[in-house]
Amino acid sequence: MADEPKTHAPETPAVPAVAAKPAAAKPAAILDNDTKLAGRTTSPAARVAKEAPAGEDDSSPLMGRRGWMGLAWGAFTAANAGCLAATGRFMFPNVLNEPPTQFTVGFPADYGVGVDERFKDTRGVWIVRTENDYAHEVPGFYALFSICTHLGCTPNWLSAENKFKCPCHGSGFRPTGINFEGPAPRPLERTRIALAEDGQILIDKGVKFQEELGAWTNPDSFLPL
Numbered sequence: 001m002a003d004e005p006k007t008h009a010p011e012t013p014a015v016p017a018v019a020a021k022p023a024a025a026k027p028a029a030i031l032d033n034d035t036k037l038a039g040r041t042t043s044p045a046a047r048v049a050k051e052a053p054a055g056e057d058d059s060s061p062l063m064g065r066r067g068w069m070g071l072a073w074g075a076f077t078a079a080n081a082g083c084l085a086a087t088g089r090f091m092f093p094n095v096l097n098e099p100p101t102q103f104t105v106g107f108p109a110d111y112g113v114g115v116d117e118r119f120k121d122t123r124g125v126w127i128v129r130t131e132n133d134y135a136h137e138v139p140g141f142y143a144l145f146s147i148c149t150h151l152g153c154t155p156n157w158l159s160a161e162n163k164f165k166c167p168c169h170g171s172g173f174r175p176t177g178i179n180f181e182g183p184a185p186r187p188l189e190r191t192r193i194a195l196a197e198d199g200q201i202l203i204d205k206g207v208k209f210q211e212e213l214g215a216w217t218n219p220d221s222f223l224p225l
């Protein structure tokens with residue numbers, strides 16, 4: 001038998017094998033996203049919480065729980081101290097031991113005519129007995145504040161010169177209290193004067209009478225006797 005001619009399919013040329021490419025490295029940002037997706041968060045707050053010692057679960061990056069507790073206790077202690085101080089001030093208030101404005105200075109018979117200085121230092125007044133008052137024109141008593149009407153110094157009584165003389169700027173006052181020399185702009189002031197129930201002379205420094213206001217004619221400014 002004759003051999004049948006063989007039909008050969010054209011041979012496909014051999015394709016050279018291509019070497020597998022190594023996987024390209026992914027950028028860092030893509031890796032981070034992948035990591036997050038995998039449930040492994042790497043944010044700064046999470047890292048602080050992760051690295052915090054056991055027992056400190058505050059996620060604040062600035063102050064831990066102990067810091068806030070200390071601050072709260074400090075404020076609480078300061079508030080309590082303030083309350084205690086206020087209570088102390090309430091329990092022990094400042095007391096002003098001012099002398100009373102009303103007081104007695106003895107009986108009229110204890111006084112001679114003229115200026116009496118017994119109560120100048122302790123009570124701040126002169127008691128004056130006159131035979132003919134400047135304002136009332138009858139015998140009796142009046143009391144003068146021992147305060148200069150210029151700037152408040154205490155004048156001296158100069159019996160030899162029959163006048164009050166201020167040592168500060170030289171103002172002079174008559175026994176009546178009328179100013180006549182120096183810078184004092186007005187007379188000395190008189191206090192209220194009366195007789196107490198026991199017959200003593202009562203002085204009330206809570207009430208003053210000014211001559212320039214016409215107050216020396218007030219009956220309470222003079223004790224006729």
Ligand code: FES
Pocket residue numbers: 148149150151152153166167168169170171182183184
């Ligand atoms: S205070 Fe008395 S004259 Fe000035």
